[in-house]
Structure formats: C-alpha cells, structure tokens
Amino acid sequence: MLDSEEDARDALQDAFVAAFRALGDFEATARLSTWLHRIVINASLMKLRRRRRKPEEEIELYLPRFVEDGHQVEPSVAWPEPADAMLEREELRSLVRATIERLPESYRVVLVLRDLEELSTEETAAMLGASPNAVKIRLHRARQALRGLLDPHLRAG
C-alpha cells in the first residue's frame, strides 16, 4: 500500500508503538494477530492521508468505454490462462503488485482493504470514513481499472 520501504517501516513502527500503548484496550475475545494487523493497516492509512503527493490520475482513463447502444468500444477478449496457473507465476504476481501501485490512491486503498485484506464493505467504510455505497463504487472501479491495465498482458493473441 505504501510506496517506499521507509514509509512501510515507519508505519510498522507507529503501529507497534500504538499497539503497545493500546494493549490495555485489547479485548480477550479478539485474535491478537487480527487486531494487530488492523492497527498496522490503520497506521498505513494514516500515513497515506498525511501525504498529499501528485494529483490523482483520473481513474476514468482505465475504465471500459461504451458506445450509445451500450456495447463496449473495444469488445473484451478472453484471458485464456486458468486462474490457478496464473497464481503460480511469480512474474505475474509482481506485475499485479506493480499495477495496483499505479491506481489512484483512494481506489487503491479500497482494493487493498476489500480484495487483499478481505475486510467487509462495512469495516472498510468505517475505517475510511466513507459510506458503504462509496466503498462499493470505488471497489468496482478499482477492479475494472486493474483488469483494464492487466488486459494487454493477459488477453489471447
């Protein structure tokens, strides 16, 4: 989620410090690893919010386009490789990771929380201070954009 290793280390340090300070609040029923993991995610998100970098690229650049009658401007072509074979290719995982980094921040964050960390819509919404509907819309656009960026690499022919 964070761009530099230094950012990631800082976030991890912040997270652990916060975690130990908050240890008194820890509920015995929750899994420690889940709780700690959530704190790390929150710390990463706080770091992302503090830094205002370059203006966000328009996600629209990467979304599918349609003509008046509702067809896609460019019809989709199959990705022939089966999912389990794709998952085994290390270079493809690197490509996916690098492509996710290209997504505008507000979309990348939702994609990571929902599809990578597997938080629910409600948990994601609470964490980001957004409505569940906004989360759903951003997630769908993030997935579409990622799919669109991966398409030239994975389509047949």
Added chain:
Amino acid sequence: MERAYITCRELIDFIADYVAGELDAAARDDFERHLAVCPSCRAYLDSYRKTMALTRALASDEPAEDVPEELVRRILDGRR
C-alpha cells in the same frame, strides 16, 4: 411480458454485485440471458474474476520481518 435485454454497459456496471451474489433473481436472470449471447461480456466476467483472484493471492506474499532494534527501543520507550 418480454423483459428487455440488458446492455453490456448495464451488465458491467453491476458485475460486482453479480459476482458477490447480491443481485435478486430477476436481475440475475437478466445477467445470465445476456451472458449466454455475448462473448465479450463472458470474457469480461471471467477476466474480472481472475483480477480479483490475482489481487487476493498477493495477501500470502507479505514477507515476515525481523523486528528491528530501533522498533523494540521505541516500544519500550512508549511503555514507560
């Protein structure tokens, strides 16, 4: 009464709900009727699902990190 077919745009707009199993039966029927006759949308659905699977697979890539000394010091400082 015949229902109008949905367009590719409408399908793709609601594809997240379809994949999540959150469409009602009527909408699901619309989807499936469209998919049956539209190779482009079948390809889109398949690649959309694969995109989700590829993202999910990254979760198991998180490397374990040795706890750095400075971090331990900061934690101990924080606890005092």
